Amino acid sequence: MAAAEPLIEVKGLKVHFHTEDGVALAVDGVDFSIAPERTLGVVGESGCGKSVTARAIMGLIEPPGRIEQGEILLHGPDGIVDIAGLDPRGAEIRDIRGTEIAMIFQEPMTSLNPVFKIGDQIVEAILLHENLSRSQARERAIDLLAAVGIPMPRQRFDHFPHQLSGGMRQRAMIAMAMSCNPRLLIADEPTTALDVTIQAQVLDLMNALRRDFNTAILFITHDLGVIAGMADDVVVMYLGKIVESAPVREIFRHPKHPYTQGLMGSIPSLTDWGARRLTAIEGVVPSPFAHAQGCGFAPRCPHAMEVCRRRSPDLLKVGPGHTAACFLHQAAP
Ligand SMILES: Nc1ncnc2c1ncn2[C@@H]1O[C@H](COP(=O)(O)OP(=O)(O)OP(=O)(O)O)[C@@H](O)[C@H]1O
Ligand code: SF4
Numbered sequence: 001m002a003a004a005e006p007l008i009e010v011k012g013l014k015v016h017f018h019t020e021d022g023v024a025l026a027v028d029g030v031d032f033s034i035a036p037e038r039t040l041g042v043v044g045e046s047g048c049g050k051s052v053t054a055r056a057i058m059g060l061i062e063p064p065g066r067i068e069q070g071e072i073l074l075h076g077p078d079g080i081v082d083i084a085g086l087d088p089r090g091a092e093i094r095d096i097r098g099t100e101i102a103m104i105f106q107e108p109m110t111s112l113n114p115v116f117k118i119g120d121q122i123v124e125a126i127l128l129h130e131n132l133s134r135s136q137a138r139e140r141a142i143d144l145l146a147a148v149g150i151p152m153p154r155q156r157f158d159h160f161p162h163q164l165s166g167g168m169r170q171r172a173m174i175a176m177a178m179s180c181n182p183r184l185l186i187a188d189e190p191t192t193a194l195d196v197t198i199q200a201q202v203l204d205l206m207n208a209l210r211r212d213f214n215t216a217i218l219f220i221t222h223d224l225g226v227i228a229g230m231a232d233d234v235v236v237m238y239l240g241k242i243v244e245s246a247p248v249r250e251i252f253r254h255p256k257h258p259y260t261q262g263l264m265g266s267i268p269s270l271t272d273w274g275a276r277r278l279t280a281i282e283g284v285v286p287s288p289f290a291h292a293q294g295c296g297f298a299p300r301c302p303h304a305m306e307v308c309r310r311r312s313p314d315l316l317k318v319g320p321g322h323t324a325a326c327f328l329h330q331a332a333p
């Protein structure tokens with residue numbers, strides 16, 4: 001992945017959930033880094049550990065979840081902080097969340113409070129980390145509402161979340177996230193709940209913000225089509241692991257892992273848009289409670305070999321900036 005000094009480095013991250021039903025290996029040894037101002041797309045089916053990875057970076061893993069191993073290194077002007085080592089309830093991580101890293105969620109009501117006006121919520125977010133008067137913060141909030149394309153922002157300031165459409169709410173949440181001018185914005189399936197037209201508008205908006213604010217983005221989606229328009233680099237997650245990573249053009253031209261190839265096969269073409277969903281890969285993601293031996297994709301893989309059921313392939317280099325975890329691309333162990 002192209003990078004001089006990374007903004008964030010995730011190294012050997014393992015996040016497990018210790019429940020009555022056993023231990024879920026939700027994130028099971030993940031490595032990636034994001035350089036300043038770059039967008040990393042994270043793609044994979046439901047349950048593969050995308051959101052848990054994002055929450056770990058935000059310091060939001062709650063019991064029964066636990067960061068079991070690994071580092072999340074945030075590089076800043078004053079040095080490097082390991083987010084994985086911070087007290088999840090401490091001041092330091094709260095400070096990072098307020099000023100360095102912001103997150104937008106699939107469902108805007110996760111971060112918008114239904115009983116407060118949207119403008120006031122943005123003002124509070126601004127006042128948390130900036131030394132402004134309330135009236136200055138109010139002007140800033142109105143500017144932000146305008147920047148995310150909300151018409152008549154002065155009037156909208158006084159609206160409650162339920163008075164906005166889904167797309168508007170998403171924009172308001174983006175405005176709130178951008179209010180701290182974060183160096184890293186995590187977008188967890190920010191457009192999945194929206195219809196196709198509004199989805200395209202919100203994606204355009206995010207691309208524009210990325211240019212204007214020089215923000216790095218971790219963009220999570222189950223839709224490779226969306227990744228194509230947003231990301232510089234891509235990691236593909238399957239069952240808590242990264243199975244392939246490459247620059248975006250490379251992965252679309254030369255997908256190496258059978259899982260990535262399966263996801264590619266399920267991108268709707270222009271002629272049957274909406275008619276097909278992610279059903280081209282037969283079967284389902286195995287349970288993270290199962291701890292099955294071998295390659296996690298073996299039960300669904302059309303190329304599975306005997307070795308695949310015994311050994312788990314490492315993520316190894318298969319091309320420039322391109323890695324894949326598959327025995328088809330490495331000498332048999
Ligand atoms: N609070 C929890 N308790 C137990 N297991 C959990 C908890 N949260 C997540 N998990 C486990 O972690 C795994 C990964 O979840 P995660 O939310 O990261 O998936 P995802 O890739 O974001 O999926 P989706 O596309 O559906 O959002 C899930 O299979 C789930 O079993
Ligand atoms: S390691 Fe084997 S089972 Fe896993 S993806 Fe490659 S060929 Fe398929």
Ligand SMILES: [Mg+2]
Nearest residue numbers: 050051052188
């Ligand atoms: Mg998720």
